[in-house]
Amino acid sequence: MLSIYIIDDHPLVAGGIAMMLKDVGYVNIMGTATTGNEAINFLKDNKPDIILLDISLPDMDGLQLCDIIRKENKYSKIIGLTSANESSIITQLLHRGGNGYLLKNMERNELLEAIDKVINGKIYLSRAANEKVLEHFASLSSALSEVPAITRREKEVLLLLEEGLNGPQIAEKLFISPYTVETHRKNMMQKLNASSTQQLLKKAKEACLI
Amino acid sequence: MLSIYIIDDHPLVAGGIAMMLKDVGYVNIMGTATTGNEAINFLKDNKPDIILLDISLPDMDGLQLCDIIRKENKYSKIIGLTSANESSIITQLLHRGGNGYLLKNMERNELLEAIDKVINGKIYLSRAANEKVLEHFASLSSALSEVPAITRREKEVLLLLEEGLNGPQIAEKLFISPYTVETHRKNMMQKLNASSTQQLLKKAKEACLI
DNA sequence: ATTTAGATACCTGAATTCAGGTATTTTCCA
DNA sequence: TGGAAAATACCTGAATTCAGGTATCTAAAT
Structure with missing residues (x-):
């Protein structure tokens, strides 16, 4: 049934x-x-x-x-x-x-x-x-076969980027160094093969990561 | 009633x-x-x-x-x-x-x-x-209606931004100076009260401009 | 117990974006 | 035909992002 x-x-x-x-x-x-x-x-x-x-x-x-x-x-x-x-x-x-x-x-x-x-x-x-x-x-x-995995923290950063915040603002919000935010962003850009934040967001959306 | x-x-x-x-x-x-x-x-x-x-x-x-x-x-x-x-x-x-x-x-x-x-x-x-x-x-x-109008050219730029292109790339694609692209971007950011390209895109989407 | 993945932080220099203008030329409409 | 709106181009300085690293610490996994 x-x-x-x-x-x-x-x-x-x-x-x-x-x-x-x-x-x-x-x-x-x-x-x-x-x-x-x-x-x-x-x-x-x-x-x-x-x-x-x-x-x-x-x-x-x-x-x-x-x-x-x-x-x-x-x-x-x-x-x-x-x-x-x-x-x-x-x-x-x-x-x-x-x-x-x-x-x-x-x-x-x-x-x-x-x-x-x-x-x-x-x-x-x-x-x-x-x-x-x-x-x-x-x-x-x-x-879209293998979607590169994104870590928890990376996703947090990603969502804040999507909200329109910039690096320093995200750092403040997550109580971490701006450098760290940049590192997360950079790693995601590498994973998704993006050369700008806009591209990162676009590809992340395509990959249903956000 | x-x-x-x-x-x-x-x-x-x-x-x-x-x-x-x-x-x-x-x-x-x-x-x-x-x-x-x-x-x-x-x-x-x-x-x-x-x-x-x-x-x-x-x-x-x-x-x-x-x-x-x-x-x-x-x-x-x-x-x-x-x-x-x-x-x-x-x-x-x-x-x-x-x-x-x-x-x-x-x-x-x-x-x-x-x-x-x-x-x-x-x-x-x-x-x-x-x-x-x-x-x-x-x-x-x-x-005074809610959605600030966007001009044809501005919209072209907006769409390319949404594709993930950056200023110089858009300039090349539209055969115009990078300065002009920046001007269009700037004007749109002002119209939609955005302080970054990400925000611009976000607000443009909310306003159904793209 | 050692490796691995994740999160953290830092650095530098080049490129781009942002914010503030000004200014010229088209184009279109009243 | 004379403005107004739009599109174009330019400038400067500050801020941010990008690309290329290195490095430490922790927690999970082998």
Whole structure:
């Protein structure tokens, strides 16, 4: 029996999916959420096999939520739901640990196929996903293979840089020498092969480090 | 149900407004004040949907009062009430966070229209407001609108900065002098009140400029 | 017990950015 | 056609970042 959790602020969508799955014997909708926070709460104590996640939620970005869920939970398969065929969003979703995506106007057998695919460890992209998306992801997936690890302290510095603080300001905030901040910055720039702080931040974001 | 609070030293005005709204099902007059201090006291603990504010009060300037109310309370919509069509006062009121103004000799449906407009986030200016006022406000509203405009060229620079290029690299790419790039960067930093490129990018993103 | 990774701190010199101007030329619109 | 806005370019000095090190200390891992 597969457990499914639906996160979507439109009750109609959840209802429609429930209807589609009504007489599929092997799945069970274990709950629904209409906001990101509700979902986060529920998922603290539950690990559904599959999470259907609306990308456009009222209280937070669906991509962000995908990140948050993935951080705590490597088990569940996450399938994004979108109304538009937004290639940029799709690739971002996949980078953040999503396992597939569906258009909300999908048909029943497309949903079943997606469930089957992700449960078997594959990625499911809506039929509507154009070739470009697939290509794009293929080229990227090799590149992002090994993300250079970043240490705790380095990440602290990184986040403060992202906030717009400069070296000395960060040093003051972390009670360390400006030299140390520079060292951390330098090490990260080396790890991510960046030649400026802007590049560092950009690459860190691409690598989902922040 | 919309709650309305009336600040006017003439009981007749409050009475007249009450009469006008008597059989409008969706509004409810939650109270009235005849002095500024009385109003301030009441509004400490209450947040009506709409405040009708007489500009000429016995104990204080209505504009001042508008300021005071707005400082504590961003929620309520404030509609100024005047007996004269004083364009200078009107614009000042709008600058201080007012949401509209009405002449005291308004008709019932004008009041209802004003309520409807401000509740929906719009500005209501009395029909009697002369053209000049409208023009004046129109020209100002764009100027003081939240997002400082960014020019085409500035945006080009901004996007390249976001890509992680530095000043000289951008200069080369755009076939302009590094000095010019710096000027554009500097101007944008000033517009967005940023003290570093990172901050500039951060704020630009927040303002949806990129 | 020794190595390894992480965090810390320091140094120097070159490059870049920041903050404060000024000034000229285009371009566009009233 | 005469301004206003935008784009261009330049200058200076101070601050910060970048790139290249070295070095010490601690905690975890082998």
